[in-house]
Amino acid sequence: VTISVDGILTTTGYTQEDYTMLGSDDFFYIGGSPNTADLPGSPVSNNFMGCLKDVVYKNNDFKLELSRLAKEGDPKMKLQGDLSFRCEDVAALDPVTFESPEAFVALPRWSAKRTGSISLDFRTTEPNGLLLFSQGRRAGAGAGSHGAAPRADYFAMELLDGYLYLLLDMGSGGIKLRASSRKVNDGEWCHVDFQRDGRKGSISVNSRSTPFLATGESEILDLESELYLGGLPEGGRVDLPLPPEVWTAALRAGYVGCVRDLFIDGRSRDLRGLAEAQAAVGVAPFCSRETLKQCNSAPCRNGGVCREGWNRFVCDCVGTGFLGRVCEREATVLSYDGSMYMKIMLPNAVHTEAEDVSLRFMSQRAYGLMMATTSRESADTLRLELDGGQMKLTVNLDCLRVGCAPSKGPETLFAGHKLNDNEWHTVRVVRRGKSLQLSVDNVTVEGQMAGAHTRLEFHNIETGIMTERRFISVVPSNFIGHLSGLVFNGQPYMDQCKDGDITYCELNARFGLRAIVADPVTFKSRSSYLALATLQAYASMHLFFQFKTTAPDGLLLFNSGNGNDFIVIELVKGYIHYVFDLGNGPSLMKGNSDKPVNDNQWHNVVVSRDPGNVHTLQIDSRTVTQHSNGARNLDLKGELYIGGLSKNMFHNLPKLVASRDGFQGCLASVDLNGRLPDLIADALHRIGQVERGCDGPSTTCTEESCANQGVCLQQWDGFTCDCTMTSYGGPVCNDREYRTGRVRGAGGRSWPVPGPRDAPEEGGSLRAVLLASFSSLLITRD
Numbered sequence: 001v002t003i004s005v006d007g008i009l010t011t012t013g014y015t016q017e018d019y020t021m022l023g024s025d026d027f028f029y030i031g032g033s034p035n036t037a038d039l040p041g042s043p044v045s046n047n048f049m050g051c052l053k054d055v056v057y058k059n060n061d062f063k064l065e066l067s068r069l070a071k072e073g074d075p076k077m078k079l080q081g082d083l084s085f086r087c088e089d090v091a092a093l094d095p096v097t098f099e100s101p102e103a104f105v106a107l108p109r110w111s112a113k114r115t116g117s118i119s120l121d122f123r124t125t126e127p128n129g130l131l132l133f134s135q136g137r138r139a140g141a142g143a144g145s146h147g148a149a150p151r152a153d154y155f156a157m158e159l160l161d162g163y164l165y166l167l168l169d170m171g172s173g174g175i176k177l178r179a180s181s182r183k184v185n186d187g188e189w190c191h192v193d194f195q196r197d198g199r200k201g202s203i204s205v206n207s208r209s210t211p212f213l214a215t216g217e218s219e220i221l222d223l224e225s226e227l228y229l230g231g232l233p234e235g236g237r238v239d240l241p242l243p244p245e246v247w248t249a250a251l252r253a254g255y256v257g258c259v260r261d262l263f264i265d266g267r268s269r270d271l272r273g274l275a276e277a278q279a280a281v282g283v284a285p286f287c288s289r290e291t292l293k294q295c296n297s298a299p300c301r302n303g304g305v306c307r308e309g310w311n312r313f314v315c316d317c318v319g320t321g322f323l324g325r326v327c328e329r330e331a332t333v334l335s336y337d338g339s340m341y342m343k344i345m346l347p348n349a350v351h352t353e354a355e356d357v358s359l360r361f362m363s364q365r366a367y368g369l370m371m372a373t374t375s376r377e378s379a380d381t382l383r384l385e386l387d388g389g390q391m392k393l394t395v396n397l398d399c400l401r402v403g404c405a406p407s408k409g410p411e412t413l414f415a416g417h418k419l420n421d422n423e424w425h426t427v428r429v430v431r432r433g434k435s436l437q438l439s440v441d442n443v444t445v446e447g448q449m450a451g452a453h454t455r456l457e458f459h460n461i462e463t464g465i466m467t468e469r470r471f472i473s474v475v476p477s478n479f480i481g482h483l484s485g486l487v488f489n490g491q492p493y494m495d496q497c498k499d500g501d502i503t504y505c506e507l508n509a510r511f512g513l514r515a516i517v518a519d520p521v522t523f524k525s526r527s528s529y530l531a532l533a534t535l536q537a538y539a540s541m542h543l544f545f546q547f548k549t550t551a552p553d554g555l556l557l558f559n560s561g562n563g564n565d566f567i568v569i570e571l572v573k574g575y576i577h578y579v580f581d582l583g584n585g586p587s588l589m590k591g592n593s594d595k596p597v598n599d600n601q602w603h604n605v606v607v608s609r610d611p612g613n614v615h616t617l618q619i620d621s622r623t624v625t626q627h628s629n630g631a632r633n634l635d636l637k638g639e640l641y642i643g644g645l646s647k648n649m650f651h652n653l654p655k656l657v658a659s660r661d662g663f664q665g666c667l668a669s670v671d672l673n674g675r676l677p678d679l680i681a682d683a684l685h686r687i688g689q690v691e692r693g694c695d696g697p698s699t700t701c702t703e704e705s706c707a708n709q710g711v712c713l714q715q716w717d718g719f720t721c722d723c724t725m726t727s728y729g730g731p732v733c734n735d736r737e738y739r740t741g742r743v744r745g746a747g748g749r750s751w752p753v754p755g756p757r758d759a760p761e762e763g764g765s766l767r768a769v770l771l772a773s774f775s776s777l778l779i780t781r782d
Contacts, residue, residue, distance in 0.1 A: 030055055030066055032266065034080075034117065035195050035202070046119065046261055049268060051087035081266035093261050094272040095121075095287035099312065101129070101254030103282030104231035105275050110134055110155070110264060112196070113220045118264050119193040123287065124159070124185050124257025124310050130248040131157040131164075131255050134227040135241075136171075152241055153222045157192070158248040159185060159255065160432075164192065166203045167245055172216020174245055179203045179210055187289060189260075196221070229262070229271070230255045230283070244455050247354035247432065252490035257310045258287035302327045318358040319426035319442075321484060323492055331360075331485035332494045334463070334509040337518035338480045338669065338676050341464035342507035344493050349375070353454045355382060357429040357488050363481025364604050364618075366420045366542035367674030370427070370479060371486060373458035374468035380457045383466075384427060385476045387674075388542060389608070390414045391427050393438045397453050398471070413447045416440035420542070420606065422621070424484075431456075461488055464509055477674040480518055483509075517546060517602060520668035520694035521679045524717075526554065526661045528688030529644035530679055535559045535672060537567065537634045542673055543607040547571075548694065549665025550714045552598045555644050556663050558653070561636040569607060570659045574598045578607055578617045579656050583631035586656045591619040600696065600714055602668070609634070639684060643667065646687070664716045666694035707734040 002012045032047025033039060055067040070077045071085045098104070110116065122131065135154035154174075156167040162183030167176050184190045184205065193204040198219035202211045231254025232242075242249045262269040275283040288311075295306035300315035304327035307314045317327035334342060361370055363386065370391075372383040378398040385392050396410035415438045419425050430437040434449040460468055463486065464479045486494045497505035523529070535541075547556065549571070556576075557569040564586075568579040574596025578589040597603045597619065606618040615626045644662020645653075653659065670677060680692055697719070701712035706721035710733030713720045723733035 028057065028066070030070075032080075035193065035204070036119075046263065047266060049093070053087070093268055093270065094285055095258050095260035096271045096275055097258050097284040097287050097311070098230040098255050098282065099284055100282040101231060101252065101256055102234065103254060103256075103280060104233060105229045105271060105280050105283060106233070106278060107227040107229060107264070107269060107274065109225065110223055110227045112155075112265070113222060115197050116221070116265055117193070117195045118262075119191070120262040121189050121191050121260045122255075122257055123187065123189045123259075123289075124255070125187045125308070126256045126310050127159065127162045127183075127185050128248055128251070128253045129159045129255030129257070130228075130231055130246070130253060131159065131259075132227065132229055133232065133246065133249060134223045134225050135243065136222040136224040152243065153220075154243050154246070155221065155223060156243075156246045156249075157194075158246060160247060164190075164205055166194065166212070167243075168196075168212070168214055168221070169243065169245070170199070170214055170216065170218040170221050172218040173214070174243070175212060175214055176245055177203065177210065177212050180205045181208065227264075229259065241348075244351040244353040250352045250354050250489055251356055256312065260287065299326050318428055318485070318487075319360065321360060321424070323485065323487075323495060331492070332498045332511060333482055333484040333513045334494055334507070334511060335482050335514040335516055336464040336479045336509050337516045338478045339465075339518065340507075340509040341462060341467065342494065342497060342505065342509050343463075343467060344461040344497075344502070345504045345506060346459055346461070347504060349377075349457055349459050352456050352458075352489070353431075353433050355429065355431045355456070355489060357382070357384070357486075358427070359384075359486040360424050360426050360484045361386075361419075361481060362422060362424045363479065364420050364422045364606055365477075365480050365544050365669075365671050366606075366608065367477040367671065368479035368481065369462075369464060369466055369476040370483065371461065371463050371488075372466050372476070373456065374460045374462055374466065375457045375471070376459050376468065378457055379471035381472070382429070382431070382456060382458075383476065384429065386419060386479075387414070388540065389416075389418050389420045391416045391419060391425075391438065391440045393429060393436070395431065395436065395449065395456070397449075397451075397456060411436060411447060411449045413438040413445055415443060415445045420544075422604070461493060477671075478676055480516055480669055480671070480676075482513060482516075515602070516669065517694070518669040519676075519678065520546075520666050520692070522666050522689075522691050522694050523643040523663050524689035524691065526551075526644065526664050527647070528664075528690050529646075529662055530642040530683040530687075530690055531639040531685040532642060532672075532677060532679075532682060533640065533684065534636055534638060535567065535640045537609070537636060537673065539633060540611050541607070541609040541634065542671070543569075544605065544669065544671040546602050546604050546668040547597075547663075547665060548600060548602045548668075548696065549598050549663065550600050550697065550716045551664045552596065553659065554661060554663030554665070555641075555650075555657075555659035556667070557640070557642055558645060559636045559640045560638050561634065563635070564654075565635045566654060567634065567636065568653070568657050568659075569605070570657065571598065571663065572658045576605060576617070576619050577658065578615070579654065580615070580634070581654065582613075582628065582634050584628065586654050587615075587626070587628065588656045589615060589617045589624055589626055591617055592622050592624050593619045594622065600700075604669075640672075642670075642679060643690065644687075666696070668694065706732050709733075 003010050036047055053067055057064045057066055133156045135152050137152060151171060153171050154169050158165050162185040163178050164180040164184055165176060166179050191206055195201050199214040202209050262271055272285040290311045294308055294313035299313050300306045302322045303320045304315040304317045315327050317323055320327050321331050323329045323331050366386060366389040368386045370384040372381055374381055379396055380398045381396050383394040393413040394410050413436060425441055428439040433454045436447040438445050463483055466476055469475055496502045498511055552574045554571045560566045563583060564581050565583060566581050570577050575593060576591035580587055604620055608616045613628045613632045617624050650660050697716055701714045701719050705712040705719055708726045708728045710726055711722040713722055721733050723729050726733050727737055729735045729737050
């Protein structure tokens with residue numbers, strides 16, 4: 001075999017086998033072939049671009065002037081693509097770089113109803129990105145899928161975790177094929193060639209071909225939209241009914257890297273020219289790879305984690321409390337008091353198979369809804385909530401609605417513990433089809449969903465309160481605390497709500513880190529109290545409440561039980577006491593506040609008991625714990641008393657309980673094992689003056705409250721004045737006390753000492769304030 005160029009002998013070689021005859025099939029290709037990348041023995045993957053003339057084939061028997069026959073339209077000649085029978089300058093196919101996930105180029109609609117081919121080269125180091133996407137109009141819901149989303153034809157190529165995937169649906173069922181056997185985000189050029197004829201076809205990655213057969217009966221690919229390269233337009237995301245199978249579209253993960261040599265149905269596409277004509281932002285007319293590490297300059301602020309991308313850095317701001325490209329913008333904080341929520345009501349139903357969710361939270365309650373997706377038409381939900389101080393993830397995909405084989409039920413994952421410590425925590429959820437990941441403060445647990453159905457439908461994204469309740473049997477407890485930095489599939493919804501960037505946001509939660517006092521009630525006298533249904537605390541317990549008072553003593557909570565079991569929370573000399581008996585005898589835990597808490601300020605109380613019988617008492621930020629051996633269950637019965645008891649019941653309280661009177665002050669944010677009772681409406685009995693709200697004392701101490709340097713003592717229903725260290729008496733220390741003696745000369749006065757019958761049990765004292773100008777004074781005692 002001899003090859004010569006311009007009459008010059010270039011090379012001579014020999015066939016490897018013992019044959020001399022060259023056979024041919026039915027076709028002889030000039031300038032390219034339908035599947036050049038898969039031709040055996042050839043490293044060339046693209047068809048020829050440029051001019052050919054005087055193309056002649058001859059053998060021992062005949063001579064074919066192929067270029068002349070093609071120009072004359074010989075019926076045996078078939079032309080494919082854009083051919084002109086004159087020599088023209090062919091523009092070089094310059095590569096382009098997509099510099100950010102938001103960058104894209106829109107190509108004309110691809111008409112590939114029965115056949116079609118696409119080839120391109122790409123180069124990146126990033127693991128995820130949408131390379132190509134186009135789809136058609138939505139058809140009606142498929143048979144046997146009552147309530148399911150209408151289907152639309154689509155074609156896509158995407159990178160997921162470094163692997164290239166082909167996605168194709170011709171209206172009767174989609175395929176998702178991993179086209180590369182190894183990761184292709186190694187920074188080297190990767191060639192892709194896609195060929196399709198009806199339902200059959202192949203996709204070749206670096207000359208490794210993988211055949212496919214589309215499901216269903218349809219052989220027509222009906223695409224109506226433009227063919228998007230590199231990503232999707234921001235404004236078109238809502239209007240386009242994005243197929244949930246294309247995960248990078250839902251995750252807003254555009255492609256970042258280089259693309260060159262794009263051919264569609266054999267015709268080249270001038271990507272540089274298209275990008276310039278569209279003024280495509282973030283598309284550069286070259287391809288180079290920078291060797292300098294982008295993260296070396298530490299660009300991420302406020303603790304953001306830097307990751308290397310393609311000629312760029314990527315800042316992970318989750319957990320920092322900040323947003324933005326370099327974590328420079330403080331994330332919005334919302335405060336919830338148990339009656340507050342934020343609800344994102346999306347313009348259209350959304351269907352996804354992949355979600356990335358992150359948020360930060362701070363709460364002292366062990367129960368409460370963080371975030372949930374909800375649907376108006378199904379029980380589908382992805383829900384995050386505090387459950388016993390743990391983070392609980394629930395994913396429920398309603399198979400009954402779409403006619404699929406149901407799984408064993410909602411999938412649940414738990415992560416973290418004692419998260420109700422009034423500190424900021426970060427939670428992240430990653431779902432990819434059946435795979436689940438739940439992370440709390442960078443500690444991750446994983447799970448795998450059962451069943452084949454992986455599509456999540458939702459109309460709303462809710463926080464604080466789950467308002468869409470038609471399809472759930474157990475409503476999560478409302479949230480009391482603070483949420484910040486909610487990002488759902490790339491959308492920072494809290495900040496969009498605050499900034500007015502979206503119009504479909506409804507909320508009554510309050511912006512900013514605010515003090516939270518939920519549903520306060522006032523016990524106006526020590527004889528006032530409420531009775532609720534029995535406290536359910538058999539195996540474990542999480543109680544939370546806030547209080548504010550000036551009284552040093554008072555019973556806050558009491559529930560008796562079978563045998564000697566009971567629980568008491570009381571205020572004793574300005575400190576919280578927790579007294580209980582699980583059957584091993586009474587035990588007392590005292591709060592370790594650094595000062596008395598009857599200071600007319602709000603204080604937070606957490607009382608908990610875990611299944612291991614570890615008791616915790618937390619007052620504001622001060623915590624004490626105690627482990628109890630023996631019996632583990634608290635078997636309560638009868639009514640739960642809040643704020644006090646009837647007078648005759650105080651005498652029968654266990655010996656470690658000090659209270660002999662009720663509580664006078666305010667209670668708020670009461671949480672009984674995740675239940676938020678309305679103390680007024682849910683009360684079985686209400687005795688005395690118990691009213692909504694908390695106005696506090698009608699009069700408060702000021703510098704002028706007590707005259708003559710008397711000390712003001714704040715009381716719940718007013719104040720009193722301590723006149724001990726003055727020479728005055730009366731309610732406000734402005735009454736003169738005894739005066740004796742004469743202005744001139746000697747004078748005296750005597751007071752009888754009290755007799756034994758009148759003497760106090762523990763001794764007494766005599767106080768005298770002397771105002772004198774004598775040089776000498778005699779004080780005697782008989």
